[in-house]
Amino acid sequence: MNLKVINETKFKNIIISVRFRSPMKKETVAQKMVISDYLTNVCQPYPTKAILVDRLNAMYGASLSSNYMTYGNSQVVELRARIIDPSYIDGKQDLLMEAIEMMKAFLFEPLLDGDGNLLKNYVDESIRMTLSKTTRMIDEPSQYAASKALHDAGKGFALENQVLFFEDAVKAITPASLLNAIQTMVREDYMEVVVIGNVDPIVNAQIKDAFNNTGELVPAVSYTLEAKQTDVYQEEYRDISQAYISMVYQSHVSNVDEDYWKLAVANAIFGQTPSSLLFREVREKHSLAYSIHSGLQPYDGALCVNVGVNEENIEKTIALIKEQFTRVQNGDFDHDTIQVVKDMLANSLYTQMDDLHGILNFSYRNMILANDATVEDIIANINETTLEDIMRIMANVELVETFVLRKGDDK
CATH class of the missing domain: 3.30.830.10 (Metalloenzyme, LuxS/M16 peptidase-like)
Known part of the structure; x- marks a missing residue:
């Protein structure tokens, strides 16, 4: 216990x-x-x-x-x-x-x-x-x-x-x-x-x-997804008003790795924030979606992109997502964005610690990872992230699956 x-x-x-x-x-x-x-x-x-x-x-x-x-x-x-x-x-x-x-x-x-x-x-x-x-x-x-x-x-x-x-x-x-x-x-x-x-x-x-029992300590909870098949495409059909695209990448980085918070910076540039490439290109420039978002599965070493689009825009949207991903890999974006997302991530962590449930989640994360990192430690790690770090980490990230739920007869 x-x-x-x-x-x-x-x-x-x-x-x-x-x-x-x-x-x-x-x-x-x-x-x-x-x-x-x-x-x-x-x-x-x-x-x-x-x-x-x-x-x-x-x-x-x-x-x-x-x-x-x-x-x-x-x-x-x-x-x-x-x-x-x-x-x-x-x-x-x-x-x-x-x-x-x-x-x-x-x-x-x-x-x-x-x-x-x-x-x-x-x-x-x-x-x-x-x-x-x-x-x-x-x-x-x-x-x-x-x-x-x-x-x-x-x-x-x-x-x-x-x-x-x-x-x-x-x-x-x-x-x-x-x-x-x-x-x-x-x-x-x-x-x-x-x-x-x-x-x-x-x-x-x-x-x-x-509260006392005889349960034994569970081994480390984090791992990294290492799928053998990559860039798989699958689709299903359903009677819906628009199509939904979900893309899963394996990052080869877990949340106990030194590079995790650098990956978080890279992901924020890619698609987590309103200043991200996905938001600017897919939503603002091409008006293909009301919302698009990328996020990390921190305990599984995965990165996901989710978006809803009109049926006729599926292929164009997937191509744009892949294009923005390549841009992050190549460092082909406004480098001022790096500091913007660093500040955003830091503010998010500080905000979390102003909430009772946020403190609970942060404390439990440290508990199961056998970690004593403070918010200040994490922010220092975030602030150390360089353009070279972002390009290096994203170069190893691989697309595992693209799943599309399409509009149409499921038969």
Whole structure:
């Protein structure tokens, strides 16, 4: 178990995040997805949702939520609580421990039926909710195209395990199998706890006592996509108003590499910002799309471009994207843009640290990467980036797949 308590007094709330991290295995993805919905339904001390809501209201509007996330070769189920800083409430200094006891109940005291299984109606509800989320993602063409491209480009790697493609496995879950999955998770998955807010360090021992298991440390989560086939083109058809293009590149750079933040600068010049080549050429100059964006998959060593265009502009748009990529490789752009994107990335990091959830994400990144980098360290790395660095790094980036969801009859 790994615990990090960050004493931060500028917020009125405290966040407690308990995360169970395990290796990314295809056979457990569906279980983790459903667990993330089921986890805050009911437990022995809170046998109905109404009782839970009443208790959260009595705790001055506290909240309890759960999530499923992936980080490269790892998958994570999170249970998160948010409470008001007890210093704002006279006589309620034990509010933090009340929240922790509630979280413990949902993790370690499941509500069972007479046969010793989870209640079927709540399990069925969580399955329906999970399928509803994935169905919405499939029905949203831009989201489907992006996930499909990552799934195909990532064959044989953790990246292929996009949540859209586990419908059958989700439907196969039973109350007994879900109970076993939850018990295995809380017992064997590596537990990581982050607490942020106005927290007295004296509670560290209490938190460690409350959350403890025998899970072993998961190996490094980051890797680099190394697809053997490159520049693959695939398409599907659907009754949609416009086409969606998703292109996946392998960067050969992971977020633990020295070159990662230099890659981030290169990507920002390519397509992340309104001053990027993709935005200026595809949107402003040629008016082919309302929005176009490139982004990094930092734990998978991948770079992605996503855009929606009219059917007749597909080939022209793909050609323009490739052309802008080559320009970055050759250093054929306004070099003043380098400083612009450096400032943008630095401001984004500073803004992140002004938000409670941003601090949580930054702290957890350091935790799973076994890193103690500060924002200032990262900004210094960003500012060291040169034109030569950008050209060198982008010269090694390869297009793996272009996926196009086209307008037309899917038959």
